[in-house]
Amino acid sequence: MRMRTKNLVGLIYMAPALVFVAAFVLVPFGQLIYTSFTDASLLGGSKWVGVANYVRIWGDSNFWKALIFTLKYTVIITPILMVSGYLLALLTAQNRPVLQFARGVIFMPVVIGLGTSSLLWFWLFDQQVGLFDKALVDLHIADRMLVWFTSADMALWAVIISVVWKVVGFGMILFVAAIQSISRDVTEASMIDGASYWQRVGRIYLPLTSRTVLLVTLISAIGSMLAFEQLYIMTGGGPRGLTFSSVYWVYQSSFIKFQLGYGSALSIVLTAIIMTGAAIQITLTARRAA
């Protein structure tokens, strides 16, 4: 009897949050699945079309282009973020005031919105008024103000530079925490054995922080697979529709072309991809907490 009331009390504390998630995540997800089998339009009207939307996705070259672009973006930016984040963490890992200050500044862009930072970099990359372009000219890296957004490759790099600036501090902070939690005994023992600094990084730091590295890799990769703001603002999907990401393509299909049924099917495919990564992430985090 006593156990029963205890059961109930714990559940009561959780109930509001559970109801909220059910109402605004689970039910909509059910609706999303249903809508993906209809030809629902933003202009109204909807009838059952079976798997027609999924068949259409299979043959939709724009979907594949967007998915491949998103994968390409993710595959390029994730290692850049990991390596630069880890190097910054190694550089600033000690708790000296000057390094703590540098860490604080490097982390700062993380709190700025992705939309805002994209606008900021859209300006810095502008061919007429962009100061990043001007700095490249002044440093003799470029011989004239560059045009970033008329070539898909240049546009991709512009987006990558801006996002690295915005999020590199996130990985750095987590890596610093992981490095600092390594026991001094281990590092000192390696010093006694005469290991050089980089040997220590390779044989001690990296193995002992591998879980954090994996976790940050997953968080970054999932975030990159869901890229939207940076492309919506900086490239607008251009040039010639070459820089649409998956989320951008869902947005375009659903809310610009009004095809909610098709957009729903695209969303389901996207969710399936993200779920796989998130499931691994949660398993890892839960194990750390245990």
Place this chain on the structure above:
Amino acid sequence: MSEAVLSQRSARVASRSRTLSGDAPVRYLIGAIAVFIAALMLAPVVLSFFASIKTGADASASPPSYLPHALSIENYQKIISYQAGLWSYVSNSVIVAAIAIAIVVALAVPAGYGLARFQFRFKEGLFLVLLLPLMIPYQALLIPLYLDFARIGLANTQLGLAIIHAMLQIPFSVYLMRNSFEGIPRELEEAAVIDGCNSWQTFLRVSLRLVFPGVVTIALFAFITSWNELLAALILMNKETEFTVPIMLVGVRTGHFGAVDWGALQAGIIVAILPCLLIYVFLQKYYVSGLLSGAVK
């Protein structure tokens, strides 16, 4: 092990660590590189601020200059009177964020307490349900949410947008609150029970006070997420008067007749960055500790 070997070892350790961190030139070099990188990271925001205090013509001049030629508040005046007026967008953003914070705190704090303090069937399974927003990206849910909200009158409302922003923060917040409550010694709560408090009173009078830093942290994260969020706002808010700051900025960037007012855009960017920056500078302790203890986000 003999004394001699030991002291020899510690001497080697000492000399090693001197070459690594104790050695003055290396220390200075590391410090200098770190400061240099920090300056590079800060440059975009500083340049944007400088551009925002240029005159309008100076801000749009090509080739551009790094520093303003003359100081002016022209760009800020333009952004203040932009369309529905800056105040309208800022107050929309603040109200949405405030509602989102209220929802997140009201849901995540009790849920974290329930998870930390009680044993019940399917507990871990239900915890996973609360982590669902991590697995189902909200970007995918915007179609049904848009349709539902339109049906029940939540489209174009601050409450509707705040619900979506709160949903984004639920997993991180519940996770963090669960850890915070688990960090409190049970003895303190048991003492309260002996003094005659029931579960609810114990929660309110004892536990909640002890996890206050955690509550501040989830509120800060909810604010920053909500203040910065663009996609849901773009889809849900179709009326000029309901726009939030990020949508306003996209409008400024699109410009009139294809010409971007660069000065006004920089002023808008500074306005958008400022609250986040202030929170970060003054409440960094809460922010970074939250990030480290709840990196599920």
